[in-house]
Amino acid sequence: MRAVRWPRWLVIDPFIVAMLALVVVATLLPVRGTAADVAGTIAKIGVAVLFFLHGARIAPRAALAGARHWRLHIVVLLLTFAVFPLLGIAAGLLVPTLLTNDLHLGLLFLCAVPSTVQSSIAFTSMARGNVPAAVFSASFSNLAGIGITPLLAAALLTGTGGVSLTGGAIGAVVLQLLVPFAAGQLSRRWTADWLGRHKRLTGIVDRSSILLVVYTAFSAGVVAGVWQQVSPGRLAGLLLVVTALLATVLGLAYGVARLLRFSREDRVTIVFCGSKKSLATGLPMATVLFSGASLGLLLLPMMLFHQIQLIVCAALARAWSTHPTPDPAHPAPDPAGPDSSIEDSSRVDCDKTPTISP
Incomplete structure (x- = not known):
């Protein structure tokens, strides 16, 4: 009997499977x-540790190698923090036909979080895009997101009902997110080499922290009875909406990149960095920024979007990797070059589907 093999473009993230199991x-x-x-309390400590590790991993010199592509970075930031929120607001027209109010709030928060780091770089490398620019763009998105995401969340969600920002949200962001992140950056002199040698251990810490966040958030929702508000039909509607959201942003990213006459390598970078949302940053941020029994429903759109973006972007990256169209004026960077050393995430074999962390 032949073993069943997944299609090469179908990336099933074991981390998402673990989160759904915890739900x-x-x-x-x-x-x-x-x-x-x-x-x-343990989850809050885990979030602080998680952001310390984020700070300790990001090498400023490696990220700055791609900083000169300022037009590209502006496009990515506008997609991440302007286009996404506008589409999230427009999705309010789908309440109550496809979405409940709580699910729409979760979609709005999804639209406010920064881009991913590792998967954006990995898919850019796989599709033979501009890896140094992807390193800077994705890293800067996460850095800026620590300040921008709470402000966007406050503007988009406060006063909409269901979930509200806690009174000490700004102080919590500083203490639980910004301070540990800054401490991680300052510790790089002593911790960077050790973290590089123990990626498996730090990966376990990352995932364990997020899984605990998911379990406590959904437990609170179950105790309060919020799951009675979500039917299988509503979940199907949410899946349709987040898929349409990703498709819209991918189309806009590619169209704008062509309109502005970016090189092929830069277009690849804009598509992958501008269409992603970070689960690893977004889930912990949600627990710091929001309170209430409906927090579990707030996280659901992000979890679904994360898995869909991996499947779709893996298919795109593989298709683009097999049909490269080099631009002599903008040669593709060496994915294993010295400017793409952030977490070694850009060292991806273009003939294999990369292992993507959240």
């Missing part, structure tokens, strides 16, 4: 009472 566990065995308080 089921939280539905059947939610944490309650004192145990919920303890789990929440």
Whole structure:
């Protein structure tokens, strides 16, 4: 009997599978009472550790290698922090036909979070795009997102009902996100080499922190009964909406890049960096910024979008990698070159589907 093989373009992220499994566990065995308080405290510590590791991993010199492509970076930032939010606002027209109010709030928050780092760089390298520019663009998006995402979330979600920003949200962002991130950057002199040698261990810490966030958030929702508001039909509607959102941004990114006459390599970078949303940054941010039993529903659009963006972008990257059209004036960078050393995430074999972390 022949073993069943996944299509090469179908990237099933085991991390997403683990999160969905925890959603089921939280539905059947939610944490309650004192145990919920303890789990929440541990989750906050985990978020701080997570952002410390983010800061310690990002090498400023490597990222700055692609900084000179300022037109490209402006386009990516506008896609990430302007086009996405506008599309999220427009999706309000789908309430209540396809989305509930809480699911629309989750979609709005998804539209406010920064781009991914590792998957944006990996897919850009796989499609033979401008890797140094992708390193800078994705890294800068995450750095800027620490300040921009809370402001966007405040503008988009406050006063819309269901979920509200907590009173100490700004202080929480500074203490739980910005301070650990800055500490990680300052610690690079002593920690960068060690982290480079222990990527498996730090990856486990990353994922464990996020999984705990997911479990505590969905447990709170189950205890409060918010899952009674979501039917299979609503979930199907949400899947359709996030798929349409990704397709729209991909089309806009490619169209704008062609209109502005970017090189082929830069167009690839704009498409992959401008269409992504970071699960690793967004989920912890949500727990810091928001409170309430509906937090679990707030996270659901992000989880679905993450898996869909991996499948679609993997298919795009593979298609583009097999039909390169080099531009002599803008030669493609060497993916293994010295300017693409951030987490070694740009060292991707273009003939293999990369392993993508959140």
